[in-house]
Amino acid sequence: MILPAERELRAVLARFAEVRIEHDVRPTGRTSRALDDVTYTLCVMTGARTAEQALRAADALLERYGTDREGAVATQADETLAA
Numbered sequence: 001m002i003l004p005a006e007r008e009l010r011a012v013l014a015r016f017a018e019v020r021i022e023h024d025v026r027p028t029g030r031t032s033r034a035l036d037d038v039t040y041t042l043c044v045m046t047g048a049r050t051a052e053q054a055l056r057a058a059d060a061l062l063e064r065y066g067t068d069r070e071g072a073v074a075t076q077a078d079e080t081l082a083a
Contacts, residue, residue, distance in 0.1 A: 004045040006065045012042050013058055016051075 003013075016038045023031035039051045046057035 003061065006062070009045060009058055009061060012038065012045060016042055016055075037049075 019034045019038050021036045025071070042051065042054040042058065043049060046054045046061065047055035048057050068079065
């Protein structure tokens, strides 16, 4: 699976939350379609089949991005100290 860029994943998650709230508060055909569209996008980005699976996968990816970022900072600090 090709990993989505962190920025793009966060943007789709934000859109999902926005549309989900809008649909829960005032459901219409438009909000239903918007929710279907953003859910599909999130599922494709994460390789999941359901919104619940996609949200769990997105959380895992964000955790991975954070861990990778922390590792990169630690490596840079070690290289600075060695110089």
